[in-house]
Amino acid sequence: MKDRYERLYHISWEQLHRDSKALAWRLLDIGPWSKIVTITRGGLVPAAVIARELEIRVIDTVCVSSYAWQDQGQSNVLKSFQPITDEDATRTLIIDDLVDTGRTARIVRDMLPKAHFATVYAKPDGRPMVDTYITEVSQDTWILFPWDAESRFVEPMVDQRSKSST
Template sequence: MITPLPHEKGFHVSWDQLHRDARALAWRLDKRGPGADGAWRAVVAITRGGMAPAMIVARELDIRTVDTISVKSYHAGGGKADTQREAEVLKSPDDAMMGDGEGVLIVDDLVDTGKTLELVRQLYPKAHFATIYAKPKGEPMVDTFITGVSQDTWIFFPWDMALQYVEPYRGKD
């Protein structure tokens, strides 16, 4: 996990916005599969952030075969922001279903440095990689995305946030 602290800007995504963007991603992918009919064989979510987007994409495209891959990323040099990021697979999707990934849509919420997708791409080179959001460093790793944000932006997802009271701008003295 990269901490949000060094980031200049925050991009706050509501459930409503996420739903609309995930639908836009699904519509962009519709009939773009490798087969003659353009259908996709399966959707694979990169947990955990890819699960809600993958569910929405699978629903829009009427895909019932859904699996997950769990990737944990960490800083190789002990958690410092300037150290190399590494990634490791903790749980794999069904091997027989995946093959080399052809016809499979692999979905994540965002690509940042691209380390997570780089690892999954090595395993399933023929899969199609889709994210809702993408930062410039990670863009070469993703085939389809909806919204680009700058590298110094931290994206806040609705599952990481809660509504809370804020003091009025003109408070009592």
């Protein structure tokens, strides 16, 4: 799995906040929304921003484990959410940071087929699983989220490339 990522896309806290607000802006015109079900852990920060911007006070989580560093393994549901009626489901948002292969999205979509699924970032393989997203990223790109990174010096790309070719 690790070989499938050829690029690294670093997302700063500021960019994630801007992109999450942009997602909220799009969702504002589609709503009204009464509830968010967010996929942990990655969906927590975008869900907080969206909940604030759309004045949504009811937030639940579904916990699905599938990722390790640059490796998407077996998906496991660690925690589900409170049952939702069909009527409530149409006013429910599913929020995540990213849809990659669509495996996690499919699991949660099956739990809430009438909910509106929104992610900040989407890759081509997973994009059909979501209704709304902000930025598309190539399938071979690993998105480095701010909670997984530290600020440090990075060599220029040309220096990195010359080292890898020798």
